[in-house]
Amino acid sequence: MDQYIIKGGNPLVGEVEIGGAKNAALAILATAIMTDETVTIENLPDVRDINVMLDAIEGIGGVVDRVDSHTVKINGSMISNLTVAYEYIKKIRASYYLLGALLGKYKKAEVALPGGCDIGSRPIDLHLKGFRALGANVDIHHGLISASAETLKGTHIYLDKVSVGATINIMMTAAMAEGKTTIENAAKEPHVVDVANCLNSMGANIRGAGTDVIRISGVEKLHKTDYFIIPDQIEAGTFMFAAAATRGDITVKNVIPKHLEATTAKLLEVGCEIEELDDAVRVVASKPLHHTQVTTLPYPGFPTDMQPQMSVILAISEGTSTITESIFENRFKYVDELSRMGANIKVESNIAIITGIEKYTGARVSAPDLRAGAALVIAGLAAEGITIVDDIYYIERGYENFHLKLASLGAQIEKVATEKEIQKFTLKVS
Ligand code: EPZ
Numbered sequence: 001m002d003q004y005i006i007k008g009g010n011p012l013v014g015e016v017e018i019g020g021a022k023n024a025a026l027a028i029l030a031t032a033i034m035t036d037e038t039v040t041i042e043n044l045p046d047v048r049d050i051n052v053m054l055d056a057i058e059g060i061g062g063v064v065d066r067v068d069s070h071t072v073k074i075n076g077s078m079i080s081n082l083t084v085a086y087e088y089i090k091k092i093r094a095s096y097y098l099l100g101a102l103l104g105k106y107k108k109a110e111v112a113l114p115g116g117c118d119i120g121s122r123p124i125d126l127h128l129k130g131f132r133a134l135g136a137n138v139d140i141h142h143g144l145i146s147a148s149a150e151t152l153k154g155t156h157i158y159l160d161k162v163s164v165g166a167t168i169n170i171m172m173t174a175a176m177a178e179g180k181t182t183i184e185n186a187a188k189e190p191h192v193v194d195v196a197n198c199l200n201s202m203g204a205n206i207r208g209a210g211t212d213v214i215r216i217s218g219v220e221k222l223h224k225t226d227y228f229i230i231p232d233q234i235e236a237g238t239f240m241f242a243a244a245a246t247r248g249d250i251t252v253k254n255v256i257p258k259h260l261e262a263t264t265a266k267l268l269e270v271g272c273e274i275e276e277l278d279d280a281v282r283v284v285a286s287k288p289l290h291h292t293q294v295t296t297l298p299y300p301g302f303p304t305d306m307q308p309q310m311s312v313i314l315a316i317s318e319g320t321s322t323i324t325e326s327i328f329e330n331r332f333k334y335v336d337e338l339s340r341m342g343a344n345i346k347v348e349s350n351i352a353i354i355t356g357i358e359k360y361t362g363a364r365v366s367a368p369d370l371r372a373g374a375a376l377v378i379a380g381l382a383a384e385g386i387t388i389v390d391d392i393y394y395i396e397r398g399y400e401n402f403h404l405k406l407a408s409l410g411a412q413i414e415k416v417a418t419e420k421e422i423q424k425f426t427l428k429v430s
Contacts, residue, residue, distance in 0.1 A: 046070060084109075162185060304331065360379050392415070
């Protein structure tokens with residue numbers, strides 16, 4: 001299995017282009033099958049999760065034309081199979097967006113029930129509550145969710161919890177229901193807004209995305225569009241934190257600074273300097289970092305997808321910090337790996353108490369999930385000596401050319417697959 005090998009200690013300096021938002025793209029790919037006309041989607045990140053979603057769309061009969069690694073044309077007119085196979089849900093939970101899309105368009109859909117994952121049980125009860133509220137019969141048998149409706153009727157839906165997935169899935173179905181739907185306590189993430197904007201460019205009538213009340217007037221048909229995905233706020237935040245951890249100076253380009261406000265605020269709190277431009281943010285970390293307190297919250301709060309990266313910089317900041325994970329129940333698994341690099345972190349329920357140390361020491365660690373994997377790479381970049389990160393396929397699910405972008409900023413990092421390559425790298429950097 002591929003690994004990253006890293007010789008830490010270099011401050012990362014330079015500019016890095018940020019790609020399209022994975023979590024917007026996964027849902028927008030699903031909306032593309034809701035019309036029988038051809039939809040062109042640009043600025044797709046070329047990452048494993050996106051490729052699995054495109055396979056799932058082909059698996060139900062959608063026509064997928066990969067124009068280039070960041071552009072795809074999708075035509076949903078030939079869809080013949082309304083059952084999304086378990087193999088796709090097993091690979092990416094977000095293939096459940098096809099349930100909302102197919103139900104909205106065909107009033108019928110079947111998708112395997114997603115299991116738990118590395119960061120928590122992740123139920124989808126709110127998604128199903130929304131579909132039922134719109135008039136669908138939803139049954140679960142043999143691990144398969146079957147949803148069908150004579151007609152879908154707009155209604156008022158209150159989400160007991162703020163849920164990105166439920167907000168997006170229900171919004172897609174309601175876009176083609178009869179009448180008006182209101183979603184209260186909706187998620188406000190930028191990718192929710194991006195999906196609503198894409199649907200509206202296809203002829204939907206969605207207002208209020210980005211606030212906690214989304215109002216939808218259903219339409220009978222949707223039409224073609226050519227849509228450009230927003231930049232990935234988590235990829236941007238990950239590189240911004242890499243600047244902080246390595247005392248570097250990084251400018252992330254092709255970003256929307258407003259989407260990064262919570263991330264930027266925390267970097268200022270720990271002592272970094274920030275410069276905001278129209279579509280770029282520069283992070284300079286010349287001084288020692290110091291402690292702070294963080295709680296992960298739905299947008300515009302501090303994103304849970306930046307929580308592991310936050311731990312990595314706080315563990316080498318002066319003083320004692322705390323991180324409270326309020327979204328997922330099991331998102332501190334990486335702490336054991338980080339402790340092997342010298343971190344001093346104690347996890348009590350959903351709070352991590354972090355006592356800053358001088359410096360990490362390189363070690364062999366394993367990525368437990370996508371964002372924690374990226375965080376361990378950042379720790380390796382800041383560490384003294386050599387770090388090897390195993391299970392990097394997790395990281396490649398959501399970061400395009402991660403090691404190449406880091407190397408372009410001055411990191412000594414390579415992707416290796418054999419002991420021989422590890423020895424070669426070790427000799428080269430020693
Ligand atoms: C999306 O997951 C993202 N994934 C996650 O990013 C992200 O961490 C999460 O939103 C929060 O921002 C994609 O967009 C593909 P939720 P999602 O529904 O939609 C509970 C990454 O690293 N809940 O907002 O599954 C749930 O258990 C990934 O890119 C229910 O109880 O998250 C959680 O505690 C990791 N019932 C909370 O709500 C439901 O029906 C928020 O989950 C749905 C969710």
